[in-house]
Amino acid sequence: MTDSTRRIGTPVVDSGGATMHDRIERAHHAFELSRRATPADRQRWLEAIADGLDADAEELITLARHESRLPEARLRGELIRTAFQLRLLGAEAKRGEPLDPTIDHADRDWGMGPRPDIRRVNQPLGVVAVFGASNFPFAFSVIGGDSAAALAAGCSVVHKAHSAHPRLARRTAETVIEALRLARAPDGLFALVSGFRIGEALVEHPLVQAVAFTGSTRGGRALFDRIAGRPQPIPFFGELGSTNPVFVAPAAWAARREEIVRGFLASVTGSVGQLCTKPGFLIVPRDPSIAAPLTSAGADLTAGEMLTPHLRDAFRTSVADFHRLPASRVLLDAQSRLDDAEAATLFAITAEALLAEPEILQREMFGPASVVVEYSHPGQLIELAKAVDGQLTAGIHADAEDDVHDLARVLAEKAGRLVWNAWPTGVTVSYAQQHGGPYPATTASGTTSVGTGAVRRFLRPVAYQGFPETELPEPLRESNPWGLRRRIDGEWVDP
Numbered sequence: 001m002t003d004s005t006r007r008i009g010t011p012v013v014d015s016g017g018a019t020m021h022d023r024i025e026r027a028h029h030a031f032e033l034s035r036r037a038t039p040a041d042r043q044r045w046l047e048a049i050a051d052g053l054d055a056d057a058e059e060l061i062t063l064a065r066h067e068s069r070l071p072e073a074r075l076r077g078e079l080i081r082t083a084f085q086l087r088l089l090g091a092e093a094k095r096g097e098p099l100d101p102t103i104d105h106a107d108r109d110w111g112m113g114p115r116p117d118i119r120r121v122n123q124p125l126g127v128v129a130v131f132g133a134s135n136f137p138f139a140f141s142v143i144g145g146d147s148a149a150a151l152a153a154g155c156s157v158v159h160k161a162h163s164a165h166p167r168l169a170r171r172t173a174e175t176v177i178e179a180l181r182l183a184r185a186p187d188g189l190f191a192l193v194s195g196f197r198i199g200e201a202l203v204e205h206p207l208v209q210a211v212a213f214t215g216s217t218r219g220g221r222a223l224f225d226r227i228a229g230r231p232q233p234i235p236f237f238g239e240l241g242s243t244n245p246v247f248v249a250p251a252a253w254a255a256r257r258e259e260i261v262r263g264f265l266a267s268v269t270g271s272v273g274q275l276c277t278k279p280g281f282l283i284v285p286r287d288p289s290i291a292a293p294l295t296s297a298g299a300d301l302t303a304g305e306m307l308t309p310h311l312r313d314a315f316r317t318s319v320a321d322f323h324r325l326p327a328s329r330v331l332l333d334a335q336s337r338l339d340d341a342e343a344a345t346l347f348a349i350t351a352e353a354l355l356a357e358p359e360i361l362q363r364e365m366f367g368p369a370s371v372v373v374e375y376s377h378p379g380q381l382i383e384l385a386k387a388v389d390g391q392l393t394a395g396i397h398a399d400a401e402d403d404v405h406d407l408a409r410v411l412a413e414k415a416g417r418l419v420w421n422a423w424p425t426g427v428t429v430s431y432a433q434q435h436g437g438p439y440p441a442t443t444a445s446g447t448t449s450v451g452t453g454a455v456r457r458f459l460r461p462v463a464y465q466g467f468p469e470t471e472l473p474e475p476l477r478e479s480n481p482w483g484l485r486r487r488i489d490g491e492w493v494d495p
Helices: 017-034 040-055 057-068 074-096 145-153 166-182 197-204 216-229 250-271 290-297 310-322 351-356 358-362 380-387 406-412 452-458
Strands: 100-106 118-124 127-131 156-160 190-193 210-214 236-239 246-248 282-285 330-333 343-348 369-375 391-397 413-418 459-465 486-488 491-493
Touching: 017 127, 017 156, 017 190, 017 197, 040 074, 040 145, 040 166, 057 074, 057 166, 074 145, 100 406, 100 452, 118 310, 127 145, 127 197, 145 156, 145 197, 145 210, 145 452, 156 197, 166 190, 190 197, 190 380, 197 210, 197 216, 210 216, 216 236, 246 250, 246 380, 250 282, 250 290, 250 369, 250 391, 290 330, 310 343, 310 369, 310 491, 351 358, 351 369, 351 380, 380 406, 391 406, 406 413, 452 459
Parallel strands: 100 486, 127 156, 127 210, 156 190, 210 236, 246 282, 246 391, 282 369, 343 369, 391 413
Antiparallel strands: 100 118, 118 459, 330 343, 486 491
16 A cells, blocks of 8 residues: 555544544444454455555565664564464454354253253454554554454454554554555554553543553553453453573483574574563573583674663663572673673573572563573472463473473473473464463463464353344354354354
């Protein structure tokens, strides 16, 4: 889309409380219309947005480079991912998978007594408020995973722009709104607002029925508590913080120490360490010569700019706090002394010291820094795993002779995604992906913010008992007008 073809009659960004209220009212009206749309319509809307992103890619990437300091290759890949995600969720919406239509016909001989005709389908929640992340200006921002999933579910979206990239947010929103207009979606289905106080008012508005957030633990918890205080509390899907520990078993360390160290440093320093899945702790057997492979692998590391001055200052504070821990020591300090550049810092601490102060395991250094934990016997792997709080990911590096069955069992209780002999950074968008975990990683551990499963967050089940055919939602009618796969009397039935 070019400026000559863009025809938007109202401002994209609202900065006043009354205007925000009008935006939400329009979003609610759009939801009332979109909830009756067919799955094919929802796919068409999402496809149109993806096409719009493709068409406006050069302008969007130029803005993103200016505001985010991220390299062009990273931004291009992220924009491709964002368009792919929209198309994947659109296809999922068209198949009706998130709706999970289930039909139990009346059965006089049902085991616990006569069963009435009862039919259940997932229905969209309403207006969803989405808070974008600073570290992913496309994939977790204006039309990233949360916004795409909410639209695929049949909801409307009011997105709160992140202050790290305001011009990009506005321009992306223009692309989304124009694409939806050209695709004949209801007016107001997507809107953008900005400002700190706007964000607070947004989560308290009575027409907002769910909130999705990606950011800091402190900011997310503040919103979580504010939402809980509403007269009508609503779902809050917050991704807050994760240190993503990686556990290395003895045989794997003995056989692949240098390879593991190289992969670890690459994962820690990728995107200047500003990834929610960066490994914050590497747990390895005690090794007096551990500094050698770290120094060798770190020799070629270069410094990089943080996304914002705020993130840079917060990172430096967290590193300084770790320096002051009596039990820690510095293994690698490749810090550049340039004002706006950061390089790798690695600390070491013993398992004994960490088990004495397990709260250290929750210290997130959002940037290119991590901690090597040295254990003296394999039993400490289980102790450390039990001391970990909720995580997005946990990793295991092991060889055939390593017995890590119990370790994997414990970590499955702690993290949403377990990674075997690989690194947690890099979160593909797919059907089986799980990007979520127990608190404080997220506020809703049974959900994911990445992959097709993300759509179900913005739906709720409604059962219809004894309703006539004409009054049932289309997915539950005997005629199956939308041609969906359904579970009927306990058996999956294809259209």
